[in-house]
Every structure is written in structure tokens, then in C-alpha cells.
Amino acid sequence: MFSIARPHRDDVILASVGLSGGLFLWLVGIHVQNGRLFExxxxxxxxxxxxxxxELLRRSAPQTALAVGTLALVADQFTVGSLATLLMFTDLVYTAVLYGTPAAARRIPVTTLLVTVAVTAGFIAWIPSADALLIGIVxxxxxxxxxxxxxxVRNHRDAAESARLRADQTALLAEMDRVxxxxxxxxxxxxxxxxxVANHLSAIAIHSTAALSIDEPGTSRDALGVIRRNSVDGLAEMRRLIGLLRESGAAGPPSAAPTLASLDALVGQAGANSASSGLTVTLDxxxxxxxxxxxxxxxxxxxIVQESLTNALKHAAPGPVTVRLRRSREALLVEVSSVLGDRPGPRAPGSGAGLVGMRERVALLGGTFEAGPEPRGDDGKTWRVRAGLPVAEGAYGA
Incomplete structure (x- = not known):
């Protein structure tokens, strides 16, 4: 169904003022021309x-208003005329450019310029006097x-809108970067x-379960020793992490971060934690x-080695757990293997977050990561974690 948009309040005011002004000029007898067809x-x-x-359509239908207004202006030339009619026509031209389509905004100025030139040239040819030039100026x-x-005005408005959109996009990109x-x-x-935390808590969980399930004083004492050692070490690690989080402006790995020089201590601790489970941990x-x-x-x-040893403590069957590190010019190869199978004794539950974390660490450095079972010679299977970390200059982002 066809519907007409409700006029804007300012348009109603302009139409009312224009009509009232024209009526006032007509009442006092002020006209703009004489000697017309309709006196x-x-x-x-x-x-x-x-x-x-x-004027009520100057925003909702500006091009239609200008087309009909042009006919009304031509008709006004056959009467004594009204200054209010001329002024309101100029407003229709202005709003047709401002509120019309982009094509109309480009076409109307060119058309009005051509009309002005044509009217000026025509009247100069018809009336070769200064009056002809004055008509062209009007x-x-x-x-x-x-x-x-x-x-x-339209160009300034479009520029302001473009600037606002750019500002909104910049703010959106900044928010995305922040997130x-x-x-x-x-x-x-x-x-x-x-x-x-996972390494220490896994050892605590396994040995506390063993202490509760095996009613032997020697076993309980050994388990309590492992629990205490892992509790103290885990608390120290937590304090270090909290201290790092409180530091402001820290960038990159902290100075206190563990290095490969600490692997001997890590492997020794893992061997002590897993000895009761039948695991022997070696470093190559x-x-x-x-x-x-x-x-x-x-x-x-x-x-990666720490998390792999934690997984071996939780899931590996009795047997060797081997940590291998190999270095080439392009990459550091880290490999941790353990026996895959059932084992007696307590187990600690896993969430899968460890594998996800290892994969993320390797991806951040642009390396390769594999983890899964592999067959071995005695018809058994080995769980192997293998990570290749690029070490060449510029191979990864800090």
C-alpha cells in the first residue's frame, strides 16, 4: 500500500512561514514584476x-518537489509574482541536492549552470542591454x-560521516586487538x-592414593615424603608465578623462567615421583x-618435557621413560617416549589440557608437534611426544 511519510517538523515550519510571508506581501501589494499575462x-x-x-516534501521526495516546483516557478512568471515563491524555490533546489540521490546531487548543479548560461545568452541575444545580463544573474x-x-554542504556532511565511520572502525579494531x-x-x-601445578599435583594424587590403599608403614612413609616434597615445590612454583603476574610491563619469558639446564633436576624429580609406579626416567x-x-x-x-613426564606419571605402564634432545642448525628436537598399556596401582585423571598446551606452545614458535601411540618390537606400543622447535634467527616471533 502506498504511504506518504510524515513531514519533518522543520519542513512544516518553513512551509507555514513561506505561505504566511507570501500572503503578507500580497496583502500589502508588494510584487516582483508587472505587465504579465495574468495581471x-x-x-x-x-x-x-x-x-x-x-516544502513539506523537501526531505521525503526532494527530486519530485523540485520538478513540480520548477513548473510552479514557470507559472509564476505569467503573474505579478511573489518574492516568497522565489525564495522557497531556491530552498527546493538546495534540498534536492542535499537530500536527493547521489546521481541527482551530481546532475542538478550541472543542469542549473547550463540553464543559467542558456538564459543569459538568450536574453543578451534578444535584448542586447544590461537588463539581459541582470536577468542571467538573477x-x-x-x-x-x-x-x-x-x-x-553535502560534501561536508559526507566527509563527516566518513570520518565517523573511520573512527568507529578504528575503535572496533582497537577493541578486537585488546580482546x-x-x-x-x-x-x-x-x-x-x-x-x-600439574606435575606436582599428579604426584601428590597418585602417592596419596597409594598411601591410603596400601596398609604398609614403609610405603606410607615414602608416599608422604613424595607428597611433602611436591607440595613444597608446587608452592614455590605458585609463588614465583604470582610474583611474575604482579610485575607490570614484563615482556617475553621472565628471567627466572626454567631452562634446559634444569632438565637434570626435573628428570630426577620425575624419577623419584614415579619410582613406585615402576617407571625409570632417563635423559639423553x-x-x-x-x-x-x-x-x-x-x-x-x-x-614440553615437564608435561610429558607428568602424563607418563599419570598414564604410562611400568617401564622406561626416555627424554631425548637433539640439536641441528635449524631446529631443536624434543622427544619423550613411554610404555603405553595398563598398569597396576592408582592413576590420576587427565583433562587433555596438557596436550593442547604443548601444541599451542609449538605453534607459537612455528614448529611441529606430534603425540600418539607407535608400535614397538615386542608387539607392544609406545606413547611418543615429538616436537620440533625452530632455532634459526628470525624463525619465530618474540
Whole structure:
């Protein structure tokens, strides 16, 4: 169903003021021209009424209002005329450019300029006097001038809107960057917290279960010793992490972060924790003579070994657990293998977060990561974690 938009309040005011002003000029007998086809003054009220009504459409249908208004202005030229009609026509030209379509905004100024030039040239050819030039100037003031003003205002309005959109996009991008930074930091904190605590808590859970299920004083004493040692070490690690979180402006791996030089102590602790489960942990490291490694690579390698040993403590069957480190010019290869199968005694539950954390650490350095079962010679299976960490200069982002 066809519907007409409700006129804007300002448009109603302009139409009312224009009509009232035109009526006042007609009552006092002020006209703009004489010697026309229709000399009766009341005839000039008809174009005035039409132009006033068109002011109500200056926003909702600006091009239609201009087209009908042009006809009303031509009709006004056959009457004694009204100054209010001329002024309201200039407003219709202005609003047709300002509120019309982009094509209309480009076309109307050109059209009004051509009309102004044509009227000026025609009257100069018909009446070769200064009056002809004056008519051309008036025509330009009534048509081309308002169109040019509309173009200027529209360009400024479009520029302001573009600036606002750019500001909104900049704010949106900044918010997205902030969210991504917060998410990345939370993921880093989650990995650090998991790697720091999981090893100690897994040992505590396994040995406390053993102490509760095996009624032997010697076993209980050994289990309590392991529990106490892991509790103290875990508390120290937590304090270190809390201290790092309280530091402001810290960037990159902290100076107190563990390195590969601490692997001997880590492997020794893992061997002590898992001895009651029938696991023997060994370290095969040939990286010491190859020179220092970038700090992010050392931290990632340490955490991968730590988490792999934690998983072996929780899930591996009795047998050897081997940690191997190999260094080449391009990469550091970290490999941890353990026996895959059932084992007696208590187990600690796993959540899968450890594998996710290891994979994320390797991905951040642009390396490769594999974890899963592999067959071995005695028809059994080995669980192997293998990570390749690039060490070449510029191979990863800090």
C-alpha cells in the first residue's frame, strides 16, 4: 500500500512561514514584476500555494518537489509574482541536492549552470542591454547558487560521516586487538599454571592414593615424603608465578623462567615421583655443546618435557621413560617416549589440557608437534611426544 511519510517538523515550519510571508506581501501589494499575462494579483497566490505545499516534501521526495516546483516557478512568471515563491524555490533546489540521490546531487548543479548560461545568452541575444545580463544573474542566484551550496554542504556532511565511520572502525579494531591480546595472555597464563601445578599435583594424587590403599608403614612413609616434597615445590612454583603476574610491563619469558639446564633436576624429580609406579626416567641430551638456545625455545622445550613426564606419571605402564634432545642448525628436537598399556596401582585423571598446551606452545614458535601411540618390537606400543622447535634467527616471533 502506498504511504506518504510524515513531514519533518522543520519542513512544516518553513512551509507555514513561506505561505504566511507570501500572503503578507500580497496583502500589502508588494510584487516582483508587472505587465504579465495574468495581471490579477490573486493569481500569484496559486504558485505560492503549490511551492508552500512542496516544502513539506523537501526531505521525503526532494527530486519530485523540485520538478513540480520548477513548473510552479514557470507559472509564476505569467503573474505579478511573489518574492516568497522565489525564495522557497531556491530552498527546493538546495534540498534536492542535499537530500536527493547521489546521481541527482551530481546532475542538478550541472543542469542549473547550463540553464543559467542558456538564459543569459538568450536574453543578451534578444535584448542586447544590461537588463539581459541582470536577468542571467538573477537566474543563477535562483538555481545555480542554491545547487552549489547544496553540493558544498553535502560534501561536508559526507566527509563527516566518513570520518565517523573511520573512527568507529578504528575503535572496533582497537577493541578486537585488546580482546585478542587479553585472550592470548589468558592462554599463556593457563599454560604456565597448568605446567607448573600439574606435575606436582599428579604426584601428590597418585602417592596419596597409594598411601591410603596400601596398609604398609614403609610405603606410607615414602608416599608422604613424595607428597611433602611436591607440595613444597608446587608452592614455590605458585609463588614465583604470582610474583611474575604482579610485575607490570614484563615482556617475553621472565628471567627466572626454567631452562634446559634444569632438565637434570626435573628428570630426577620425575624419577623419584614415579619410582613406585615402576617407571625409570632417563635423559639423553646432546645439546650442551651446540651453543645457547633462544629463551622462548628453551622455555617451550622445558615445559614440553615437564608435561610429558607428568602424563607418563599419570598414564604410562611400568617401564622406561626416555627424554631425548637433539640439536641441528635449524631446529631443536624434543622427544619423550613411554610404555603405553595398563598398569597396576592408582592413576590420576587427565583433562587433555596438557596436550593442547604443548601444541599451542609449538605453534607459537612455528614448529611441529606430534603425540600418539607407535608400535614397538615386542608387539607392544609406545606413547611418543615429538616436537620440533625452530632455532634459526628470525624463525619465530618474540
Amino acid at each position: 490579477a494579483p490573486w493569481v500569484s497566490l496559486l504558485p505560492l500555494a503549490v511551492i508552500s505545499a512542496l 537566474t543563477g542566484l535562483l538555481s545555480f547558487g542554491p545547487a552549489l551550496t547544496g553540493v558544498s 585478542q591480546a587479553v585472550t592470548a595472555e589468558r592462554s599463556r597464563m593457563a599454560r604456565e599454571l597448568h605446567d607448573l 641430551d646432546d645439546c650442551e655443546a651446540a651453543g645457547p638456545l633462544p629463551a622462548p625455545v628453551e622455555l617451550a622445550a622445558y615445559r
